Amino acid sequence: MPKSTTTLVVTSTERLSPGMVRVHFRSDDLSAFADSTDTDRYVKLALGTPEEPVVRTYTAVEPDVAAGTVAIDFVVHGDEGYAGPWAASAKAGDVLEVRGPGGGYAPDPSADWHLLAGDEAGLPAIRAALAALPADAVGYAVVETYDADHVQPLNAPAGVEVSWHHDGDLAGAVRALPWREGRVQVFVHGEAEVTMHAIRPYLLKERGVPRQDASISGYWRRGRTEEGFRAWKKDLAAAEG
Ligand SMILES: Cc1cc2nc3c(=O)[nH]c(=O)nc-3n(C[C@H](O)[C@H](O)[C@H](O)COP(=O)(O)OP(=O)(O)OC[C@H]3O[C@@H](n4cnc5c(N)ncnc54)[C@H](O)[C@@H]3O)c2cc1C
DSSP, X not given: OOOOEEEEEEEEEXXXXXXEEEEEEEOSOOGGGTTOOOTTOEEEEEEEOSSSEEEEXXXXXXXXXXXXXXXXXEEOOOSSSSHHHHHHTOOTTOEEEEEEEEOOOOOOTTSSEEEEEEOTTTHHHHHHHHHHSOTTOEEEEEEEOSSGGGOOOOOOXXXXXXXXXXXXXXXXXXXXXXXXXXXXXXXXXXXXXXXXXXXXXXXXXXXOOOGGGEEEEEEEOTTOOHHHHHHHHHHHHHHXX
C-alpha cells in the first residue's frame, strides 16, 4: 500500500439505506489512485486525535482521478467506534486523511463463473466487482443486510443472480446456492466469524476452490473494535501456521 497520504474534503453525504451513508469527497490530488485496478481497493482512514490516532479501513468507491472525486460507503452501526459515527455526522467541508489504496482482487474474465458474497461492509466492494464483470459473466452475488429495507439497487450482468438475505445466515445462503460446473472465482468479505469460520472452510475444503481463485477475509468482527479484530486475525494466522 502506498505510504503517501491523500487529503479528502467532504462535499456531500447521501443515505443509501437506513444503515449506510455514502460520503462524497473531492481532492486536489488523487494521483495515489491512478494505477489502482483492484475492485476491492481500500484506504486507511486517520481518525481520532494526534495524541490518540485511530486507523480504520474502508473501500474507496468510484475514484475519478481526473475529476478529483471519490466516495466511501459507511455502515452506520450505532454510537460505538470512530468511523461509523464520523460518517453519520459528516458534513461538507470536513477533512479526512487517507492512506492507500491497497487491494487484492479484481474479477478474472477467464473464470467460468463468479461467486460474490458479503454483508453490508462488503457491499461496496461487491458492487465494484459486479460493475467490472464482463457483460456475459455468470454466477451469484449474495448479500446479507440487517433488514429488508437495507437493500440497495445493485447492477449486475444478466447472468449473475443477485439475492438478498436478512436472517443472519450468510453462510447458509452461500451453501444453498446450486454449485455450477467449471472454474469459479470467489470474493467473500464481511463479519469475520462468518466469513472465516463458516464460509471459507465450505468453499476451500468442501468445494475445493483453489486459494488463488479465492479472496476471502473478515472485514470486521462482531463485539470487537478494529484494533481487537486485528489481534484476532493475528491469532488466527498464527494458529493456522
Ligand atoms: C479491506 C476492508 C474494507 C472495508 N470496507 C468497508 C466499507 O466499504 N464500508 C464499511 O462500512 N465497512 C468496511 N470495512 C469494515 C470496517 O473497517 C469496520 O466495520 C470497522 O470496524 C468500523 O470502524 P468503527 O470505528 O466504525 O467501529 P469500531 O471501533 O471498529 O468498532 C466498534 C463496535 O462496532 C462494531 N462494528 C464495527 N463494524 C460494524 C458493522 N459493519 N456492523 C455492525 N457492527 C459493527 C464492532 O464489532 C464494535 O463492537 C472494511 C474493512 C476492511 C478490512
